Amino acid sequence: MEIIRPENKQPMPAHAKLVFKGVLHDVYQWEQQGFDGSTMVFEKLARPDTVNVIAVTEDKRILIAHQEQPGKPPFRSLPGGRVDEGEDILAAAKRELLEESGYESSEWELLSAYQPLSKIDWAIFSFVARGAKKVADQTLDAGEKIEIEPVDFDMFLGIVLQPDFLEQELRIQILEAKLDPAKMQELRHKILGY
Amino acid sequence: MEIIRPENKQPMPAHAKLVFKGVLHDVYQWEQQGFDGSTMVFEKLARPDTVNVIAVTEDKRILIAHQEQPGKPPFRSLPGGRVDEGEDILAAAKRELLEESGYESSEWELLSAYQPLSKIDWAIFSFVARGAKKVADQTLDAGEKIEIEPVDFDMFLGIVLQPDFLEQELRIQILEAKLDPAKMQELRHKILGY
Numbered sequence: 001m002e003i004i005r006p007e008n009k010q011p012m013p014a015h016a017k018l019v020f021k022g023v024l025h026d027v028y029q030w031e032q033q034g035f036d037g038s039t040m041v042f043e044k045l046a047r048p049d050t051v052n053v054i055a056v057t058e059d060k061r062i063l064i065a066h067q068e069q070p071g072k073p074p075f076r077s078l079p080g081g082r083v084d085e086g087e088d089i090l091a092a093a094k095r096e097l098l099e100e101s102g103y104e105s106s107e108w109e110l111l112s113a114y115q116p117l118s119k120i121d122w123a124i125f126s127f128v129a130r131g132a133k134k135v136a137d138q139t140l141d142a143g144e145k146i147e148i149e150p151v152d153f154d155m156f157l158g159i160v161l162q163p164d165f166l167e168q169e170l171r172i173q174i175l176e177a178k179l180d181p182a183k184m185q186e187l188r189h190k191i192l193g194y
Numbered sequence: 195m196e197i198i199r200p201e202n203k204q205p206m207p208a209h210a211k212l213v214f215k216g217v218l219h220d221v222y223q224w225e226q227q228g229f230d231g232s233t234m235v236f237e238k239l240a241r242p243d244t245v246n247v248i249a250v251t252e253d254k255r256i257l258i259a260h261q262e263q264p265g266k267p268p269f270r271s272l273p274g275g276r277v278d279e280g281e282d283i284l285a286a287a288k289r290e291l292l293e294e295s296g297y298e299s300s301e302w303e304l305l306s307a308y309q310p311l312s313k314i315d316w317a318i319f320s321f322v323a324r325g326a327k328k329v330a331d332q333t334l335d336a337g338e339k340i341e342i343e344p345v346d347f348d349m350f351l352g353i354v355l356q357p358d359f360l361e362q363e364l365r366i367q368i369l370e371a372k373l374d375p376a377k378m379q380e381l382r383h384k385i386l387g388y
Binding site: 009010011013019020022023024025027028032033034035036038039040041042043045047069070071072073075100119124141142143144145168170172175176178179180 | 203204205207213214216217218219221223226227228229230231232234235236237239241243262263264265266267269296310313333335336338339366367368369370373
């Protein structure tokens with residue numbers, strides 16, 4: 001599988017300078033020429049990319065993560081997390097699925113890849129992983145509590161549309177599919193494989 | 195009009211320390227206790243809030259901004275921008291509408307206020323401004339080129355659903371309204387006033 005990292009809408013110029021390195025975010029600045037020839041300081045962040053996984057079990061159920069993190073209200077999401085420095089994107093998705101759910105899958109496909117914001121160089125990769133099987137216990141960080149619930153396709157569509165569900169881009173895809181039977185069939189095929 | 199700033203999903207604790215002050219983003223860090231009692235460094239950003247305006251002219255057309263900014267492909271959006279330090283939210287919305295379009299409105303309402311991300315303390319306020327009239331020329335920054343196009347309500351709905359339109363939350367509201375006639379009637383009433 002060839003995975004191409006999407007470019008940010010406002011790519012950082014080569015002369016941008018790293019002005020702060022945080023534990024999660026790096027801050028870059030550069031002199032930008034305006035439309036009238038004057039110069040301004042532009043600022044932009046970079047952070048680790050994110051992977052998330054629509055994991056489909058052999059009986060065609062999809063894994064939903066019920067999550068708690070310190071200082072946040074509970075929320076629901078797909079299994080997923082941050083790509084480590086230098087880590088392969090697909091390897092990160094497989095690692096996060098295994099850590100958060102204890103599941104492994106035989107059949108992986110990239111569903112979408114996009115950058116949500118122009119001020120942060122940050123790509124989000126969504127995978128479909130069919131044939132998911134429980135092979136291990138969860139191995140969670142001290143900063144997470146996760147319970148995995150397998151649900152059928154229609155329940156999955158309903159959960160993604162709830163306000164406590166994390167992935168906004170998937171919500172848009174599902175709303176668009178609900179308005180267009182051809183798109184819904186395509187989405188169902190991409191996820192369930194039939 | 196009382197405007198309440200929405201809280202971030204993961205509010206910054208009082209002991210968070212400002213570790214970097216950029217031209218747009220401030221970086222904060224704090225020691226966070228994990229679920230197993232261990233401590234980790236958590237990091238979070240703060241940036242200026244954003245206002246945007248659905249400005250409705252007396253002949254019931256809505257102002258769309260066709261924008262160019264250095265280093266970005268052209269995009270469409272609502273008129274709007276950043277709230278200055280210490281500036282009143284509604285005053286910022288009025289200022290941005292006037293600067294970007296040259297329009298003033300007599301009738302202002304808050305349509306929505308939310309924080310899109312848990313890692314950035316950043317609120318986005320959307321207003322409806324009815325009775326919009328052209329009273330001045332645009333006064334743009336060196337970092338923007340904007341052309342204003344008034345469009346009717348149905349065209350407005352279509353433009354918000356296009357991928358080059360900036361405000362994602364509005365796209366979700368419109369998709370939900372297209373799936374539910376009662377929600378569409380409510381949205382139309384909130385925007386057009388009838």
